[in-house]
Amino acid sequence: MKTYFAFFATALIAAFILTPWTRNLGIQFGILDRPNLRKVHQGEIPRLGGLAILAATVLPFLGFLFYSNLLLAQIRLFWQPLTGLVLGSLMIFGVGFLDDLYRLSPWPKLGTEITASLLAAALGLKINIPPDLLGLPFDLSWLSYPLTVFWLVGITNAVNLADGIDGLAAGIATFAAITLFIMTSNTIYSLVALLAIALAGASLGFLRYNFYPATIFLGDAGSLFLGFYLGALSIWASEKSTITFSLLIPMVALGLPLADMVYAVLRRWSRGVSLKQADREHIHHKLLDMGFGQPVTVLILYAVNILLIIFAGLLLLTRNSLAAYILVFLGLALVVGSRVLGYFRFSRIMRKLRQRWKDIHQAKYITFRSHLLHQAFRREKTLANRWKVAQELFRETGCSQAQFVPADPRLFIMNWSLSGSNNPLTEKGKDHTLIISIHGENGLVGSLKLTWADEDEPFPAGLNKFLIVMSRDFGQKYTDSD
Numbered sequence: 260m261k262t263y264f265a266f267f268a269t270a271l272i273a274a275f276i277l278t279p280w281t282r283n284l285g286i287q288f289g290i291l292d293r294p295n296l297r298k299v300h301q302g303e304i305p306r307l308g309g310l311a312i313l314a315a316t317v318l319p320f321l322g323f324l325f326y327s328n329l330l331l332a333q334i335r336l337f338w339q340p341l342t343g344l345v346l347g348s349l350m351i352f353g354v355g356f357l358d359d360l361y362r363l364s365p366w367p368k369l370g371t372e373i374t375a376s377l378l379a380a381a382l383g384l385k386i387n388i389p390p391d392l393l394g395l396p397f398d399l400s401w402l403s404y405p406l407t408v409f410w411l412v413g414i415t416n417a418v419n420l421a422d423g424i425d426g427l428a429a430g431i432a433t434f435a436a437i438t439l440f441i442m443t444s445n446t447i448y449s450l451v452a453l454l455a456i457a458l459a460g461a462s463l464g465f466l467r468y469n470f471y472p473a474t475i476f477l478g479d480a481g482s483l484f485l486g487f488y489l490g491a492l493s494i495w496a497s498e499k500s501t502i503t504f505s506l507l508i509p510m511v512a513l514g515l516p517l518a519d520m521v522y523a524v525l526r527r528w529s530r531g532v533s534l535k536q537a538d539r540e541h542i543h544h545k546l547l548d549m550g551f552g553q554p555v556t557v558l559i560l561y562a563v564n565i566l567l568i569i570f571a572g573l574l575l576l577t578r579n580s581l582a583a584y585i586l587v588f589l590g591l592a593l594v595v596g597s598r599v600l601g602y603f604r605f606s607r608i609m610r611k612l613r614q615r616w617k618d619i620h621q622a623k624y625i626t627f628r629s630h631l632l633h634q635a636f637r638r639e640k641t642l643a644n645r646w647k648v649a650q651e652l653f654r655e656t657g658c659s660q661a662q663f664v665p666a667d668p669r670l671f672i673m674n675w676s677l678s679g680s681n682n683p684l685t686e687k688g689k690d691h692t693l694i695i696s697i698h699g700e701n702g703l704v705g706s707l708k709l710t711w712a713d714e715d716e717p718f719p720a721g722l723n724k725f726l727i728v729m730s731r732d733f734g735q736k737y738t739d740s741d
Contacts, residue, residue: 278308290307341450419479
């Protein structure tokens with residue numbers, strides 16, 4: 260225990276000393292986080308805190324590398340997963356540091372996260388899936404790599420998303436590192452315990468300057484590094500556990516940032532916006548909007564995190580049927596908490612998710628049918644026959660009326676309606692109409708008017724594919740014998 264305490268104290272003191280230095284460095288070189296509508300801080304704050312945490316985490320290990328000791332024996336024994344952890348963490352820190360300097364797009368960061376995760380997995384730091392999982396007759400061990408990547412990328416971004424209010428991400432990292440230390444301090448993985456307790460000391464020391472009002476931020480380098488480091492350590496700490504419990508305990512301990520990330524993905528997906536589009540609806544934003552100040556908000560989230568750690572500890576101690584009750588309780592708490600925060604009205608979000616799923620399949624279907632329509636237009640040479648072929652898609656896209664008005668006065672106007680008549684189906688002004696131009700090889704052929712009944716969302720997903728085919732192909736190389 261003396262070694263653990265020495266590592267913790269060394270990292271803590273190192274963070275105390277190094278953080279002001281990195282803060283001044285950020286000010287000197289203009290590496291600052293500037294306020295905007297989404298961010299809650301005021302003024303320009305240096306965002307080089309990740310450098311202090313990285314240095315403070317590594318520092319305790321340096322003194323043990325110059326003489327023979329138990330730590331060196333552990334390093335020789337577990338050099339492969341350690342190499343995966345170190346190289347992956349440095350890659351993640353590097354891309355985060357570049358983002359702090361130049362504001363990269365999300366894709367280089369995601370690509371680096373996936374590459375770092377695959378590298379760590381290749382060096383043995385992966386979720387082990389038994390070949391005979393669930394008693395199935397085929398080998399499922401190949402799932403180890405995609406599950407490892409999914410876990411590491413997920414945890415990395417979950418901690419990154421939590422870094423939106425003073426002290427939150429660093430505090431979560433401190434609690435999670437302490438949990439991992441408790442999990443491994445009495446096992447053969449004393450190296451994992453040392454890595455965890457060093458991070459706990461570095462994060463706690465950094466909190467002295469990062470708690471409200473923060474004078475320095477983690478930056479993407481710091482938050483991404485913390486997420487990857489914790490995700491990789493949790494895999495290592497759980498290596499000898501059964502598959503049921505392999506990641507359950509760290510998942511509960513990191514439940515707050517994971518829930519926040521899942522909420523973010525669900526709400527953006529249900530709204531049809533890009534997952535990379537930032538918003539101001541994270542858990543800490545919700546608490547701030549309820550009237551809590553920044554310090555109180557962070558303390559509330561700390562309390563939630565401590566409760567989750569207690570439940571993770573119960574799972575670690577029991578590992579029996581009591582675990583099911585704990586998980587049910589946590590699930591109910593998640594639902595209640597979501598309702599209190601006004602996050603989701605679950606009936607509404609489920610309707611949106613079902614509608615989104617339906618739209619995806621409808622768009623695929625209309626795209627497929629539009630391709631067949633294009634082929635049919637090539638076979639049929641008269642506009643009348645093409646009009647008959649198109650009528651089926653008018654119906655399938657929910658159209659109530661369609662009218663083709665030719666530019667050539669020798670051709671007849673063609674009408675279609677859902678009821679089979681040419682009379683309007685809805686009152687004037689109570690419908691939605693699109694008018695598109697129909698082109699041929701010699702220019703404008705006519706115009707197509709499509710009408711939908713008055714609904715909240717009358718235009719179906721994938722409609723653009725159908726309109727393109729009608730606009731480009733309906734009037735191509737036709738004969739006027741009709």
